[in-house]
Amino acid sequence: MTGTFECKPIGTVISPFKEKGDAPSQGRENEQSSQIVIFPEYAKGLAGLSPGRQIFVICWFDRSDRNVIEVHPRGNPDTPLTGVFNTRSPARPNPVSLTLVIIESINDNVLTVCGLDALDKTPVIDIKPYSRGIDEAKQFLKTE
Numbered sequence: 272m273t274g275t276f277e278c279k280p281i282g283t284v285i286s287p288f289k290e291k292g293d294a295p296s297q298g299r300e301n302e303q304s305s306q307i308v309i310f311p312e313y314a315k316g317l318a319g320l321s322p323g324r325q326i327f328v329i330c331w332f333d334r335s336d337r338n339v340i341e342v343h344p345r346g347n348p349d350t351p352l353t354g355v356f357n358t359r360s361p362a363r364p365n366p367v368s369l370t371l372v373i374i375e376s377i378n379d380n381v382l383t384v385c386g387l388d389a390l391d392k393t394p395v396i397d398i399k400p401y402s403r404g405i406d407e408a409k410q411f412l413k414t415e
Contacts, residue, residue, distance in 0.1 A: 332366035
């Protein structure tokens with residue numbers, strides 16, 4: 272498939288991080304709380320989630336540079352340039368972020384989470400539960 276496709280936000284982030292320089296490089300480097308406000312038409316999709324659960328929050332980093340294909344990892348100019356697909360840089364052709372967070376509370380259509388690295392007003396495009404058996408790395412052995 273080539274061309275474009277449509278992706279609709281399911282909610283938005285309320286974050287203490289207002290500017291690009293405010294956010295941590297990775298969500299796990301952050302213990303601050305953020306809220307994810309799920310739009311009313313998607314609120315029933317939160318059924319079954321509970322405080323203490325880990326979820327992946329998938330956002331569209333709408334303020335990221337989409338014309339970048341190589342970066343210095345973690346913004347360190349002393350490290351060699353590497354392809355963005357080998358980094359977690361928010362600057363990339365499709366600025367999709369994936370962050371594992373912990374749900375602190377749920378109040379109607381608002382999730383309060385710990386560990387989100389998104390800027391305030393970032394569109395949320397999906398939420399998926401963390402599953403230890405599925406999301407841990409699997410060792411593949413090649414036999415000859």
